[in-house]
Amino acid sequence: MDTLPALGVGGVHALVGYGTDRAADIRVTMEAADARDDLDLLVWPRTRDISLVRELGLPRIGGCILLDGAIGARTAALSQPYLDDPDNRGILYFTDDEFREFAAECAAANLQLCVHAIGDAAIEQGMKAYEHLSENYDLHALRPRIDHFCLATPQHCARAAALGVASGIQPAFDHFWGGEDGAYAPVLGVRALTANPLRTAVAAGMVVGGGSDAPITPLDPRLGVHAACNHTNREEALRFDEAVRLFTEGSAAIGREEQARGRLAAGYQADFIVMPRETGGGNIQRMPVLATVHRGRVVHEE
Numbered sequence: 001m002d003t004l005p006a007l008g009v010g011g012v013h014a015l016v017g018y019g020t021d022r023a024a025d026i027r028v029t030m031e032a033a034d035a036r037d038d039l040d041l042l043v044w045p046r047t048r049d050i051s052l053v054r055e056l057g058l059p060r061i062g063g064c065i066l067l068d069g070a071i072g073a074r075t076a077a078l079s080q081p082y083l084d085d086p087d088n089r090g091i092l093y094f095t096d097d098e099f100r101e102f103a104a105e106c107a108a109a110n111l112q113l114c115v116h117a118i119g120d121a122a123i124e125q126g127m128k129a130y131e132h133l134s135e136n137y138d139l140h141a142l143r144p145r146i147d148h149f150c151l152a153t154p155q156h157c158a159r160a161a162a163l164g165v166a167s168g169i170q171p172a173f174d175h176f177w178g179g180e181d182g183a184y185a186p187v188l189g190v191r192a193l194t195a196n197p198l199r200t201a202v203a204a205g206m207v208v209g210g211g212s213d214a215p216i217t218p219l220d221p222r223l224g225v226h227a228a229c230n231h232t233n234r235e236e237a238l239r240f241d242e243a244v245r246l247f248t249e250g251s252a253a254i255g256r257e258e259q260a261r262g263r264l265a266a267g268y269q270a271d272f273i274v275m276p277r278e279t280g281g282g283n284i285q286r287m288p289v290l291a292t293v294h295r296g297r298v299v300h301e302e
């Protein structure tokens with residue numbers, strides 16, 4: 001937390017609830033967040049214990065509640081087998097019924113749910129459960145999330161936009177592992193080239209925010225914006241203004257805070273950074289953050 005204002009970060013979706021005592025981890029983070037006036041933490045309790053979350057008074061649950069695993073470990077759940085492991089389609093940690101039931105319990109408790117899904121089969125499981133929920137709930141208001149969304153298809157993006165399903169996505173995944181020569185390619189084949197579909201999600205009108213999944217990739221939104229503008233698949237790259245919006249308006253919206261922050265506008269929380277000169281997708285990664293203003297107060301200055 002001490003390092004974040006210098007990176008131009010004014011708010012974080014903090015996924016907590018690790019170790020042997022998850023409740024203690026969540027409480028400690030909530031207390032640390034309350035004690036800071038230079039940073040806002042949106043605490044996501046990584047637990048399936050709905051009564052604990054209600055006791056903590058949080059309006060949201062999850063974060064990386066795993067529907068599946070990861071591509072590198074070949075545990076991301078795929079509709080077609082791994083290229084280099086033809087008997088393997090990855091792992092789903094819930095059955096369809098189990099996840100549908102859990103999502104319904106969260107909605108009944110009025111909790112915004114966020115889960116982790118990387119493979120297309122896991123994203124499909126999440127979408128089906130949320131489609132079922134939409135029969136009884138307004139998902140545009142509840143805004144359940146499927147984060148990562150790495151191997152989402154154009155149809156997944158269109159269905160999510162229509163339903164009101166949001167996603168926290170990580171452009172830096174493509175930066176580190178995407179493209180023909182990246183780590184995804186030998187494992188996924190041609191599917192690697194359509195991974196992390198930023199442009200498709202934005203064009204579909206999905207509510208998407210930018211993230212790092214730190215410590216999986218560095219928590220530095222300059223890297224995230226750079227990665228979004230320089231996607232290895234040019235068709236999935238974002239313009240600079242869109243990439244900035246992903247990490248500002250978008251990240252506010254996936255926390256249901258779009259009325260309070262994420263824009264420089266009257267009535268909004270005055271959060272912004274100062275850079276020394278004109279920037280864009282080509283140079284933002286190397287651009288120093290001269291000042292960070294949080295809630296109208298300078299919290300970092302070089």
Ligand SMILES: [Zn+2]
Pocket residue numbers: 063064116117148213
């Ligand atoms: Zn995750």
